[in-house]
Amino acid sequence: MSTDFNLMISITIIALITWLTRVIPFLLFGNRELPGLVKYLGNVLPPAIMVILVCYCLRNINFTGVPGCLPELISCAVVTAVHLIKKNMYLSIIIGTVCYMIVIKLSIYNLLFQF
Amino acid sequence: MKEFRFALKQTFPIFFTYLFIGIAFGILMTEANYSTLTTILCSIFIYAGSMQIVMVPLLQAGASLVTIAIMTFFINARHLFYGVGFIDRFRKMGWRYPYMVLSLTDETYSILCSVQYSDELDQKKTDFYISLINQCYWILGSFLGSCAGRFLPFDLTGIDFSATAFFLVVVLNQIKQYRSKIPVLTGLVSAVLFYLFLGPDYFIIPALSVSMITLILLKDIVSKKMEESYEH
Numbered sequence: 246m247s248t249d250f251n252l253m254i255s256i257t258i259i260a261l262i263t264w265l266t267r268v269i270p271f272l273l274f275g276n277r278e279l280p281g282l283v284k285y286l287g288n289v290l291p292p293a294i295m296v297i298l299v300c301y302c303l304r305n306i307n308f309t310g311v312p313g314c315l316p317e318l319i320s321c322a323v324v325t326a327v328h329l330i331k332k333n334m335y336l337s338i339i340i341g342t343v344c345y346m347i348v349i350k351l352s353i354y355n356l357l358f359q360f
Numbered sequence: 361m362k363e364f365r366f367a368l369k370q371t372f373p374i375f376f377t378y379l380f381i382g383i384a385f386g387i388l389m390t391e392a393n394y395s396t397l398t399t400i401l402c403s404i405f406i407y408a409g410s411m412q413i414v415m416v417p418l419l420q421a422g423a424s425l426v427t428i429a430i431m432t433f434f435i436n437a438r439h440l441f442y443g444v445g446f447i448d449r450f451r452k453m454g455w456r457y458p459y460m461v462l463s464l465t466d467e468t469y470s471i472l473c474s475v476q477y478s479d480e481l482d483q484k485k486t487d488f489y490i491s492l493i494n495q496c497y498w499i500l501g502s503f504l505g506s507c508a509g510r511f512l513p514f515d516l517t518g519i520d521f522s523a524t525a526f527f528l529v530v531v532l533n534q535i536k537q538y539r540s541k542i543p544v545l546t547g548l549v550s551a552v553l554f555y556l557f558l559g560p561d562y563f564i565i566p567a568l569s570v571s572m573i574t575l576i577l578l579k580d581i582v583s584k585k586m587e588e589s590y591e592h
Contacts, residue, residue: 270443287445293547
């Protein structure tokens, strides 16, 4: 009974603080004319944020050992190449992801064969 | 209805990501003996992928509420930067405004900041559908993982790379679209530098903050370059 209660309290706190991080920019600027600087930031921050998000997704890659960072490097290169050639985001994402799923399988095989 | 179909198409890349990470979260919750109802409540009210996955061991270990609160703030602090570009766009959306703010995840953010509308679409409706459909994928994934995760007939390991691929595609599009390459370079350089100095767990907030400060300092140069692009 008390563990259920604790669980609900914990989940409520996590939800409220997650909401807080999303609400703060709107609380700060939501009710008045936007200052020029905020408009400017809203315009130029997205590319910086997105490239940081890509790094965030790749943050746990290994730089040493087998297969190391190869699956991620190869798949990112494939996504970039397909996207530059075909200019179709769906195709780039699907081919890149399938490539990643295959490469990580292959590297597991290679490891097994080495032993 | 055409807005809904358009939103479905835009959110398609996220379908796999959210379904699979949702399933992973559902499996974690079931293995930790939390009910399907609890799992779904988390996905409705918290709706933050990495936080929900980090949360499971914290809850199990009986971490104190203060620890949980601080962890939540730091893991989600990157959201502080997302709202800035959407203030005008969201506050025009009436009853949908609070939902748009609270459902602004990494993936929804990246779709909303890269989507290109044609004139015939109602932008408010479409934005709302994009946010809502994404959350439905997430809830569906958590539900499936919680109920049936262990009986999945095929191996989906690696499908979470679809999120990385999606973000990368958005970056490639933005590089082409933005006249000034300074914003993307600022982000990349600060991310790499802080990654090298602070390691994988702590680099994102310093990288975001320093990018913002750098872009403020370079405002004159960047704005000038950006305005050129509107003339062409």
